Amino acid sequence: MSDFKNWWTKSTFFILLLLITISGTYGWGKEGHYATCKIAESFLSEEALKAVKELLPETAEGDLASVCSWPDEIKWMYKWRWTSELHYVDTPDFRCNYDYCRDCHDSSGVKDRCVTGAIYNYTEQLVTGYNASNSVVKYNLTEALMFLSHYIGDVHQPLHVSFTSDEGGNTIIVRWYKRKTNLHHVWDSDIIESAMKTFYDKDIDVMISAIQKNITDKWSNDISSWANCTSGEDVCPDPWASESIKCSCNYAYRNATPGSTLEDEYFLSRLPIVEMRLAQGGVRLAATLNRIFDPYPPVTQKLAYFGNIQRASHTI
Ligand SMILES: [Zn+2]
Numbered sequence: 001m002s003d004f005k006n007w008w009t010k011s012t013f014f015i016l017l018l019l020i021t022i023s024g025t026y027g028w029g030k031e032g033h034y035a036t037c038k039i040a041e042s043f044l045s046e047e048a049l050k051a052v053k054e055l056l057p058e059t060a061e062g063d064l065a066s067v068c069s070w071p072d073e074i075k076w077m078y079k080w081r082w083t084s085e086l087h088y089v090d091t092p093d094f095r096c097n098y099d100y101c102r103d104c105h106d107s108s109g110v111k112d113r114c115v116t117g118a119i120y121n122y123t124e125q126l127v128t129g130y131n132a133s134n135s136v137v138k139y140n141l142t143e144a145l146m147f148l149s150h151y152i153g154d155v156h157q158p159l160h161v162s163f164t165s166d167e168g169g170n171t172i173i174v175r176w177y178k179r180k181t182n183l184h185h186v187w188d189s190d191i192i193e194s195a196m197k198t199f200y201d202k203d204i205d206v207m208i209s210a211i212q213k214n215i216t217d218k219w220s221n222d223i224s225s226w227a228n229c230t231s232g233e234d235v236c237p238d239p240w241a242s243e244s245i246k247c248s249c250n251y252a253y254r255n256a257t258p259g260s261t262l263e264d265e266y267f268l269s270r271l272p273i274v275e276m277r278l279a280q281g282g283v284r285l286a287a288t289l290n291r292i293f294d295p296y297p298p299v300t301q302k303l304a305y306f307g308n309i310q311r312a313s314h315t316i
Contacts, residue, residue: 033069055141070146126145157244
């Protein structure tokens with residue numbers, strides 16, 4: 001093999017390896033985001049669904065879930081690199097709490113540049129942009145919808161709101177059964193993938209159906225409190241982030257020290273947490289989009305906001 005060819009092959013290999021390593025670094029994996037958005041779709045009001053479909057890019061073919069990983073796919077491109085710090089929020093080590101004013105900034109200290117700040121920002125863009133009667137507003141609402149849908153998923157992944165020094169578990173090297181990985185990746189993808197293999201026929205749609213069944217059965221009394229913002233705002237990512245850091249401390253970091261091997265005990269006790277966070281992300285994304293695009297629903301639908309879930313239409 002010529003030197004050049006040899007170099008080229010090696011470089012390509014390392015670039016590929018780097019991309020594979022990087023791609024799992026932030027956010028639920030593809031399956032997690034797909035699940036969050038699929039669950040959300042089933043709770044959208046008619047008006048909100050119509051608005052979402054109007055804004056989706058053509059490639060989505062009317063399916064929000066198909067573009068929910070888009071912000072992960074573009075964040076390494078030069079044009080979009082500024083978005084890569086919007087997928088998470090770092091909190092002080094071992095404090096196990098979150099505070100917007102203290103924590104929501106990027107690595108250079110620029111305020112509001114974190115996942116909760118991004119959720120406020122894109123909600124605001126959609127509210128003002130969608131309801132604007134003139135063309136003064138210049139926001140790209142298609143991008144805003146895709147970013148918002150993705151970041152609401154991210155803020156529910158516990159390790160997206162976690163300690164600064166271990167980069168949300170990225171520097172904690174563990175084994176997932178026999179395979180070497182890191183703790184962040186375990187929560188992004190490994191738990192979900194193992195669950196699909198073990199319980200759900202290797203099919204994400206089967207897993208989503210099981211989560212949806214839990215929402216209407218086991219969690220039916222909780223979903224109105226999940227969906228509501230006590231502040232009365234259109235969106236409320238701060239309490240969602242506080243839940244995530246609590247989950248990180250109580251479940252993700254616990255018994256997952258560097259070098260440990262995580263197996264059945266960890267998998268089976270953490271899977272219900274992952275499934276609940278996917279459910280909460282989906283319900284809250286739908287509730288947020290319903291408030292943005294359908295702020296004045298008919299009275300019958302409005303009742304659903306306060307606990308009378310309309311099971312037939314699943315509108316919240
Ligand atoms: Zn992400």
